Amino acid sequence: MVSKVNSREKILQTASRLFQLQGYHGTGLNQIIKESGLPKGSLYHHFPNGKEELAIEAVQYTSKFIEENLQKLMNEKEGPVEAIQAFIRDTASQFDNLEDIKGIPVGLLASETALISEPLRNACMQAFKNWQMIIAKKLIQNGYEKEEATKKGLLVNSMIGGGIMHSLTSKDKTPLLVIMEVIPLLIEKKG
Amino acid sequence: MVSKVNSREKILQTASRLFQLQGYHGTGLNQIIKESGLPKGSLYHHFPNGKEELAIEAVQYTSKFIEENLQKLMNEKEGPVEAIQAFIRDTASQFDNLEDIKGIPVGLLASETALISEPLRNACMQAFKNWQMIIAKKLIQNGYEKEEATKKGLLVNSMIGGGIMHSLTSKDKTPLLVIMEVIPLLIEKKG
DNA sequence: GTCTATAGGCAGATAGAC
DNA sequence: GTCTATCTGCCTATAGAC
Numbered sequence: 001m002v003s004k005v006n007s008r009e010k011i012l013q014t015a016s017r018l019f020q021l022q023g024y025h026g027t028g029l030n031q032i033i034k035e036s037g038l039p040k041g042s043l044y045h046h047f048p049n050g051k052e053e054l055a056i057e058a059v060q061y062t063s064k065f066i067e068e069n070l071q072k073l074m075n076e077k078e079g080p081v082e083a084i085q086a087f088i089r090d091t092a093s094q095f096d097n098l099e100d101i102k103g104i105p106v107g108l109l110a111s112e113t114a115l116i117s118e119p120l121r122n123a124c125m126q127a128f129k130n131w132q133m134i135i136a137k138k139l140i141q142n143g144y145e146k147e148e149a150t151k152k153g154l155l156v157n158s159m160i161g162g163g164i165m166h167s168l169t170s171k172d173k174t175p176l177l178v179i180m181e182v183i184p185l186l187i188e189k190k191g
Numbered sequence: 192m193v194s195k196v197n198s199r200e201k202i203l204q205t206a207s208r209l210f211q212l213q214g215y216h217g218t219g220l221n222q223i224i225k226e227s228g229l230p231k232g233s234l235y236h237h238f239p240n241g242k243e244e245l246a247i248e249a250v251q252y253t254s255k256f257i258e259e260n261l262q263k264l265m266n267e268k269e270g271p272v273e274a275i276q277a278f279i280r281d282t283a284s285q286f287d288n289l290e291d292i293k294g295i296p297v298g299l300l301a302s303e304t305a306l307i308s309e310p311l312r313n314a315c316m317q318a319f320k321n322w323q324m325i326i327a328k329k330l331i332q333n334g335y336e337k338e339e340a341t342k343k344g345l346l347v348n349s350m351i352g353g354g355i356m357h358s359l360t361s362k363d364k365t366p367l368l369v370i371m372e373v374i375p376l377l378i379e380k381k382g
Numbered sequence: 383g384t385c386t387a388t389a390g391g392c393a394g395a396t397a398g399a400c
Numbered sequence: 401g402t403c404t405a406t407c408t409g410c411c412t413a414t415a416g417a418c
Binding site: 219220221231232235241242 | 410412413
């Protein structure tokens with residue numbers, strides 16, 4: 001049936017947005033069903049293990065969205081520096097109006113749940129690793145050794161996460177833009 | 192009375208630790224009073240406006256602790272690079288055993304409450320600004336222009352916040368240590 | 383100022399009709 | 401598969417005895 005996949009997708013979409021902005025504990029199932037327009041029974045039909053299962057799938061949903069964007073930029077841009085800077089610029093532009101946020105990395109949820117739910121922590125960690133690998137792969141294609149590329153991928157990932165946190169707190173994209181500026185200092189040209 | 196200031200201090204200390212680790216929504220007043228060993232009436236006596244007021248003071252409590260540590264390192268070390276690296280090393284070492292955490296910057300709480308409480312957001316922002324200024328001041332003493340020093344202070348702040356987030360999620364201090372490694376690339380010697 | 387008991391509301395989760 | 405009504409428990413907050 002069509003309505004089945006649509007309702008599941010609708011819940012995931014709504015949950016992903018709310019979890020990104022409000023975090024795990026700050027987002028209630030009642031808010032998710034209210035905003036998605038679906039009844040609670042539908043949520044528990046699609047996610048029988050409740051909130052934790054929904055959050056894990058929401059993290060993966062967000063992660064996939066970001067992976068696609070990131071990979072697209074890696075393909076479009078010639079060098080890794082330009083690609084990473086473009087990704088940060090895109091992320092920063094979302095802070096112009098936070099209401100219709102599309103996809104920001106899952107740092108808030110990750111920090112919140114790292115100590116209380118191993119499955120959720122693993123989902124967040126996997127998301128981080130995927131982004132890291134996309135960056136590292138591009139660096140390797142541009143002459144980096146594998147080990148150094150992996151490390152730089154981790155570094156860029158952490159920096160973007162911190163920039164988002166500061167931009168969110170100050171309601172100002174400057175922190176992210178300052179990070180964007182220094183990327184060339186960290187990712188030097190090779191080969 | 193002595194017990195008065197002690198009970199207030201005890202609540203703040205417990206609340207600060209729990210808010211840092213579990214966030215705002217993840218930490219209940221019941222847990223705070225249980226761990227601090229004080230009755231709920233005492234909490235509301237010292238913080239009549241409830242949880243939000245307590246969280247604001249807890250942020251300031253944590254912030255002050257970090258300010259003192261950071262300033263101490265700035266005084267001890269000759270150059271800003273060494274001082275910043277020492278601070279990151281100290282922060283990273285707390286991830287060896289998270290149970291008795293002393294002070295990690297307030298990123299989790301900041302992200303969670305940025306969109307729901309202006310007073311709390313302002314408290315977090317003020318904390319960030321104080322740390323930024325301590326770093327900037329040291330940079331100015333070492334030959335930096337004021338504007339550039341302020342920008343680097345913001346950068347270092349964001350990076351540390353992101354490193355903490357990643358270290359927390361991966362339960363591994365490597366992300367923070369990678370950030371520590373690249374500080375010399377970002378803070379070059381002047382004068 | 384200290385402490386207990388409890389109010390009032392919302393959370394996550396479930397039962398069961400359709 | 402869809403939807404509503406409801407349970408249980410925890411949350412913040414308060415009243416009021418001592």
